[in-house]
Amino acid sequence: MATQALTTTVPRRGRALAGTGGRTAALFLVPFFAVFAIAMIAPVIYSLVLSFHSQQKSGLGFGEAKTVFVGLENYVQVFQSETFVEGIARLGLYCLIYIPCMVGGAVVFALLLDASVAKARKLFQLLVFLPHAVPGVIAALIWAYLYTPGISPLVQALQGGGIQINFLDAHMVLPSIVNIGVWEWTGYNVIILFTALQAVPREILEAARVDGAGEIRAAISIKFPLILPALSVIMLFTIIGTLQLFTEPSIISKATASVTSTWVPNLWAYDAAFIRHNLNQAAAASVIIAGLAAILSLAVTRLSSRMNKS
């Protein structure tokens, strides 16, 4: 997305304006802010407005609907919806499994890569990153195939080994979807962490070695603390990304009834908007999800800046 690169210029604006090239900088920034206002700010404001209104019909509902201001009623309805609350809980559980697996895996892989010999490094880097090059939808389709009993060579092989497992039943489907996420995103984060590891000053590592630290000790006591800032960035991205979980469950739901159409909050919002035709409720749900993302992001940033200081 173009905005991704551009948003990073936001904090710099103040400084640039104060300098001599302020006017020129402002000129260059106008296109960005114009698009940003139309594509981001306006929809956010519009969705806030929507979320406080409701389309009310009467009687049999075959007449024109009236738009009325209902205050917080949509929010109340969303929070009263059992399926939405279940979705939030499910997402929480997903995070509890996904984040340690994915981030832990990425740290271990990155440290291993950093410690490996230069030749193998390039190859492993590529292999680890490769799954991320597969688009999310395709990955979910491939995994849906691998999970489906009777078709999947994986299930068949496990059966051959005496293990009966249905990846798509109501109990296993959450870990199965976590697995898709881990498979997709670990490699991406390994690259970020690995880059951070490359920036660790070599003299510190040499000093550690002189002091008698082995590879493992150096990894735990020197390298890991030095990549903590990168790790907190990863945590931030991961939490925001996880809250937007949508693609994988929506694809898997075609293969099993265990994934409902309101399985996670984002699916709930989609269902509200485009299946049940209640845009106002969908707006309220989206605002709630955005609010959650904001709170969690703030918590992660606070926590990591405190960790970095100490």
Add this chain to the structure above:
Amino acid sequence: MKRRHLFAGVAGLAASTLLLAACGNGPTPAAAPTPTEDPSGSITFWSSLAGMDKVAEAFNASQDKIKVSFETIPNGANGGYAKLSTAITAGNGPDVATIEYPQLPQFVSNSQVVPLDGLINKAETVDKLTDETKALVQFGDKTYALPYDAAPMLMWYRKDMLAKAGVEVPKTWDEFEEAGKKLKAAAPNSYLASFNPNEVAASAGLAWQAGAKWFGTEGDSWKVGVNDEATQKVASYWQKLIDEKIVKVTQAYSDEWSLDLANSTVVGVLGANWSATGIQKRTEASGQKGQWIAAELPTWGNESGAFYGGSSFNVTKSSKNPAAAAKFVEFLTTNQEAIKARGNTGSAFLAFPGLTPVAQKAYDASYFGNDIYEVFNKAYGTITPGWQWGPNWDITNTALKDAYGKLTTGGTIHDAVDTAQDATVGGLKQAGLSVKE
């Protein structure tokens, strides 16, 4: 999942769903539907039905006043209605749309389709239909669509497997259960049919056949009975079939479902006339030619049946040329040329009298082991009267589909219909509609 910068990410979250929602504002005033004797101009036509591109071509070739441009859209299960509904509300929908009967009332209720009265020649179209099909497209005293197909619900069986079990084609649901048990004895790994959580319209059809009325009107109120007495009877019966492993719970059209048919794990399909192509496609390579037969639904004693699926053609509110659109809708639903143009694209059974023989002639039914059209005709004559679809079918559809998700972990069909009843009543009330339970 996407990763973005924090700010963009949070803003984007709210924006992504609602950017589309933003299009929903400002109802576009539809052009006043004035009937024109001889309309002309360009119109657009959206459908997910096979062969409609050829039908549009045939229409264009048959006259030079109206030019139809056709666009294929995904079917309902894959987001077709989301696309259609959003586009109409945003004012850039097609002139002519394809909407299945269960979904039609909600498009009417959202004022997304226009009444055809005054645009069509009623004597030559609507008046020639049966009462059962008319009931699917008329609300209040207005006609909102012309029906295309009238899809009688059927059972499809493997006759070789029925023979193996030593049973005749089941005539009643008791016989169906008995046949399932005998099949289990003869072929322990086989199921007589599958129960499809993602095909809620099939559940509705089964309930309809048993005399259930999920939706009805009483004065100015809706009456919702998704868990009415007849439905409870059907629910208990199918729960028993699931518990006895006579039917297998699988998502229709999934890979698993396809494989089950191909390797004889499931030897029957609860479907309709349109199931033929799907069955043939999935089982042809397994040498099952000549083994599949169509049969009327087993009954509860009296002659009864239901529609399962079927589509109507409509003129949308975003049409700038409703007169031309209506002309094309007439062609689509009543003209033999339209049916001929489809060619061999499926075993259609059409609502308008005199069209089905044309479709039958074009369709190559040699894959099947009996005269399937004869069965269609019989089943069409037994539709249980009095069924009506509700004002927001997708609330019920989603609720029931999702509740069926618990079938594999101890949930029952009973629980599911109760959940769907509550969700439907709650959802309609939230929209301000008047509802009686």
